[in-house]
Amino acid sequence: MNGRRFNTASEEEIRGAKVADVYFHRTMEVLKARGLENTPVHMEVTLKTSDESAWFVVAGMDEVASLLADVDVEVEAVPEGTVCRPYDPILTLSGPYGAFAEHETAILGFLCQASGVATGAARCRLAAGEKPVVSFGARRMHPSITPMIERSAYLGGCDGVAVELAADRLNIPASGTLPHALVLIIGSTEEAARAFDEAVPEDVPRTILIDTFDDEKFGALIAARAIPDSIYAVRFDTPGNRRGDFRDLMQEARWELDRNGFSHVKIFASGGIGVDDILHLNPICDAYGVGGEIAAAPMIDYSLDIVEVNGEDRSKRGKRGGRKRLLELEDGSHLVVPAGAKAPQGATDLLRPLGGIPADVSTLRDRVLSQLATGAFGL
Numbered sequence: 017m018n019g020r021r022f023n024t025a026s027e028e029e030i031r032g033a034k035v036a037d038v039y040f041h042r043t044m045e046v047l048k049a050r051g052l053e054n055t056p057v058h059m060e061v062t063l064k065t066s067d068e069s070a071w072f073v074v075a076g077m078d079e080v081a082s083l084l085a086d087v088d089v090e091v092e093a094v095p096e097g098t099v100c101r102p103y104d105p106i107l108t109l110s111g112p113y114g115a116f117a118e119h120e121t122a123i124l125g126f127l128c129q130a131s132g133v134a135t136g137a138a139r140c141r142l143a144a145g146e147k148p149v150v151s152f153g154a155r156r157m158h159p160s161i162t163p164m165i166e167r168s169a170y171l172g173g174c175d176g177v178a179v180e181l182a183a184d185r186l187n188i189p190a191s192g193t194l195p196h197a198l199v200l201i202i203g204s205t206e207e208a209a210r211a212f213d214e215a216v217p218e219d220v221p222r223t224i225l226i227d228t229f230d231d232e233k234f235g236a237l238i239a240a241r242a243i244p245d246s247i248y249a250v251r252f253d254t255p256g257n258r259r260g261d262f263r264d265l266m267q268e269a270r271w272e273l274d275r276n277g278f279s280h281v282k283i284f285a286s287g288g289i290g291v292d293d294i295l296h297l298n299p300i301c302d303a304y305g306v307g308g309e310i311a312a313a314p315m316i317d318y319s320l321d322i323v324e325v326n327g328e329d330r331s332k333r334g335k336r337g338g339r340k341r342l343l344e345l346e347d348g349s350h351l352v353v354p355a356g357a358k359a360p361q362g363a364t365d366l367l368r369p370l371g372g373i374p375a376d377v378s379t380l381r382d383r384v385l386s387q388l389a390t391g392a393f394g395l
Contacts, residue, residue, distance in 0.1 A: 035121055060321060065102045070101065105367065132314055148303040151176070162181065162182055167185070205238045225250075252284070346363070
């Protein structure tokens with residue numbers, strides 16, 4: 017045993033390149049033996065895929081900037097929260113290869129997973145339209161990366177996050193309802209609703225879980241009648257083997273709530289919710305708690321590749337060689353051109369020096385939402 021209690025790397029180990037794939041360490045041994053460790057290179061991070069309709073939200077640049085702040089390398093990147101497509105160079109590194117070679121594992125790790133979470137959140141945001149989406153998935157992943165997951169989820173378009181530590185860092189209130197555990201311990205939906213209403217601060221919305229013991233339409237009425245003056249919403253977390261048609265269950269509950277004077281009570285869905293579920297439920301459902309579809313979203317499979325050595329174009333097979341410009345055109349689309357190419361009128365360069373004080377995450381979220389609102393990115 018090494019004395020560690022959790023299977024995580026410390027900040028010092030990450031900064032010290034202790035998390036690098038071993039072949040980077042061996043590569044440096046070879047280059048040093050040949051006196052080539054300071055060979056100037058230009059590298060770029062891109063996503064290569066045959067799906068030209070693919071898109072992704074860039075996240076994780078804050079951690080890359082922190083890692084490389086004191087490293088001898090020139091770094092340019094797209095602004096975090098930019099929605100990009102395959103072959104867009106989202107990050108470039110220029111300098112002596114040995115200065116940053118052993119950080120490749122960490123750089124890609126920061127970017128691939130955070131961008132995956134942000135993209136998963138953005139897809140749910142698109143599916144939900146104007147209806148709230150809350151990140152509920154931190155419990156599905158290692159707790160040491162909870163702040164990264166929640167930050168990326170919020171940046172990607174979620175309206176709230178569930179973990180208080182992350183919410184405090186984001187300067188937003190934590191979002192949550194109540195668990196089955198509370199209802200089971202207290203013994204009924206009715207008493208759990210009253211207990212929650214009595215104990216929790218008034219500014220916390222009263223969203224009551226209704227399906228621990230009860231059929232959904234009856235549970236919704238039980239919760240509403242228990243705290244009629246303060247209830248905000250009822251939460252459906254029905255197990256998959258009991259759902260049948262989940263939307264039909266909600267329609268039943270909506271009917272009963274409306275005809276009993278509770279038309280103001282919202283319906284909130286959670287429990288294995290994904291993009292397809294949101295699209296199906298949207299006609300009747302008012303808000304969503306999304307777990308694994310966001311927190312465990314597929315990572316964005318970036319690669320970091322050399323495209324220039326000693327000022328000479330040099331790249332491996334299957335890659336587009338040479339330095340490049342990533343341009344944003346007046347219509348918001350992107351264009352990749354060789355570094356020396358003339359930009360079309362009205363185009364702006366998206367690759368900018370990385371560093372300084374990172375933008376407030378709410379500002380980054382607004383950037384993502386404004387791009388999604390153009391209608392250029394589909395499900």
